[in-house]
Amino acid sequence: MTTAASHLLFILEGGEGYGVMRVWDTLLRGLPARGHRVSVLLLRDNATLRARLETQGIDVLHLPVASPSPRGSGRAQKVWALGRRGVAQLGLARRLAREIRARGIDTILLQSPLATMLAALSARWSGTRAFWMMPNSVSSGYPLDLNRRVYRALFRAGPLIPVANSHHTDGTLGPGHYRRHVLHLGIDTDTFCPGAGAGLQSRAALGIPEEAPLLGLMARITPEKGQAELIEAMSLAGADAHLLLCGGPLESRFAGALREQVAQAGLQDRVHFAGPQADVILWYALCDVVLNTRTDPEPFGLSVIEAMAMGKPVLAHGAGGPSETVIDGETGWLMSAPTAAAYAEGIARALADQPRWAEMGAAATAHARAHFSENTMLDGLGALLSR
Known part of the structure; x- marks a missing residue:
């Protein structure tokens, strides 16, 4: 499928796990091959990842980030930490919006739920759009269903658009009238294929x-x-x-x-x-x-x-x-x-x-x-x- 080329900004936490990083690797390899220009913002400095991205010819944005992650298991702790992170992301969003306009970026892609507010604000203030590639179900562990309410508010205000990896994941957002999509994940079926790896490990x-x-x-x-x-x-x-x-x-x-x-x-x-x-x-x-x-x-x-x-x-x-x-x-x-x-x-x-x-x-x-x-x-x- 041929599509008009975009300049895409990926927002990475810098400490993604196996499954999430596998999806990012596919997109960071496949989208440039289809003519899209790609830049990456790392929210957490990761020298190894940064070097690997730069080796691939990917532009890595260097913005000072002070964005605390939620800690502790209590509901009140989660809400407090999310609030602190939201405040920290307000200033970063304004700086990021300026970078987006200066670089001609037209689309933001992210997976981390902790970066949704940053992406939504940056997209709104820069006149672009953001696709949240949801890696997981939305938790029900917040009082008054606060996290879903925040997400749905961001979706309705635009331009943050959820793209769930399954209909199940999409369903955990709850009902709402806003743009939403389901896109199943994909793998390299030439690498994962019958006969691959056969005989290389002994029973x-x-x-x-x-x-x-x-x-x-x-x-x-x-x-x-x-x-x-x-x-x-x-x-x-x-x-x-x-x-x-x-x-x-x-x-x-x-x-x-x-x-x-x-x-x-x-x-x-x-x-x-x-x-x-x-x-x-x-x-x-x-x-x-x-x-x-x-x-x-x-x-x-x-x-x-x-x-x-x-x-x-x-x-x-x-x-x-x-x-x-x-x-x-x-x-x-x-x-x-x-x-x-x-x-x-x-x-x-x-x-x-x-x-x-x-x-x-x-x-x-x-x-x-x-x-x-x-x-x-x-x-x-x-x-x-x-x-």
């Missing part, structure tokens, strides 16, 4: 029999990723499948509790902790079925479409994004609840379909290539930019 080195069904979960070792429920489900299912857990940290108290849970269930020979991995492709290739067991609704789930693109059927908790990416019974299976019992039922269902794994994997690849490629995402964003 034998992990103590996994070559013929054993292997289920894999690629996720941080944190409670909301569902490892505890999954280990209990492995015990309940009583099958001969093995479970590979790729992610860290392995030194945390929660990881220690998981190891103790595995020992108490007698699953030491069937549950394998691989730790955090820089190249997940090798580990996807090792698995027969890839899991997503997040206990709260997954906003989108990059691991789901990465695994499908590689020809792996996916077993996922159906809340949130996976319900929009996995076709139940065709490209994988959806589990009804984030409980050990539901996960055990899902594992049993997936193992019963073992004769269909190759067929389901081929369907998963075709589905990912058709709907969740980088080009599909870039085409969708290009259509928004051209409006």
